Amino acid sequence: MFLRTKSLFLCLASVLWIIPLSLSFYLPDANPLLSFNSQVRERHLYTDNHRRGMYLQMTLDGRVSGSDAQTSYSVLELKSVKPGHVVIVGKSSSLFLCVDDAGRLRGQGLYAEADCTFRELLLADGYTRFLSSHHGFPVSLASRQSPDRPAVPFTRFLPIRNTLMEEDDSERAAGSQKHFNMDSDDLLGMGLDSMVSPQFSVDQ
Numbered sequence: 001m002f003l004r005t006k007s008l009f010l011c012l013a014s015v016l017w018i019i020p021l022s023l024s025f026y027l028p029d030a031n032p033l034l035s036f037n038s039q040v041r042e043r044h045l046y047t048d049n050h051r052r053g054m055y056l057q058m059t060l061d062g063r064v065s066g067s068d069a070q071t072s073y074s075v076l077e078l079k080s081v082k083p084g085h086v087v088i089v090g091k092s093s094s095l096f097l098c099v100d101d102a103g104r105l106r107g108q109g110l111y112a113e114a115d116c117t118f119r120e121l122l123l124a125d126g127y128t129r130f131l132s133s134h135h136g137f138p139v140s141l142a143s144r145q146s147p148d149r150p151a152v153p154f155t156r157f158l159p160i161r162n163t164l165m166e167e168d169d170s171e172r173a174a175g176s177q178k179h180f181n182m183d184s185d186d187l188l189g190m191g192l193d194s195m196v197s198p199q200f201s202v203d204q
Contacts, residue, residue, distance in 0.1 A: 041078045042091065043159040044070050047141055056141060056157065058090035058097060058107040066141040066154070075162050078120075085133055086120050087111065103137035127156035 045056040047066070054066030057074040067074050075091040088097040095107030098115040108116070114134040121129045130139040141154040 039080055041159070042162045043076055043078055044074050044162060044164075045076060045157040046160050047154045047157045049153040054141065054154075056139070058093045058095050060093050060095075062093075062095060062107040064097065064105040064107060064141075070160075070164050072164065075164060078159070081117060084119055085117050086130070087116060088118065088130070097139070099132045099135055099137050099139070101135055103135070103140075105139065123156060125156075127158050129155055130157065 047054060047056065054068055055070055055074040056064065056076070057067045057071055058064050058076075059073050072092040073090060076097070077089045077091055078086050079089070081087050089095065090097070090107060093107055095109055096111050096116040097105065097118075098108050098112065099105055100115060115132075117133040118130040118139065119133050121131065123129060131137070132139075138155040139157070
């Protein structure tokens, strides 16, 4: 009886010793560099003033500019990293939108919290402003040499849901569909009517 109780005690002690070790390896998902999930919003950021409207885009070379129309480089992924703060990534360029200590925008491949995190401020008119969490500069598409720079134009953005990829997919589907005539004897469009067998020509 004593041996059985001692064995049971030793087994219980070993289990209690193992459990804390197994729980100590848990890592929380708190890194914005981890793969994006359902919290990601895919948007075009539209901005305008009294003369012009454009979309913020990031090209592969890291240049941030304005485009008059939606492009694949203006499709952006906005991910919340903490309440009121977001990280912005170009879908096609895979670059993070970042700002330096002089307020210049750039796209870069490596995430740096100080340069690449923005406060998201919703305005009463439905537009949104993005301010650098560390430097305090607003995201702006105004040229630094622009005479309108003191007025800080192009700092209000309207996040527009991305439909660009859906339109491209529907156009491709429509384009591929028109090549198939289900009522035709030449379903694959190979022009069988115009093809003549060499043997048939000899026989004629």
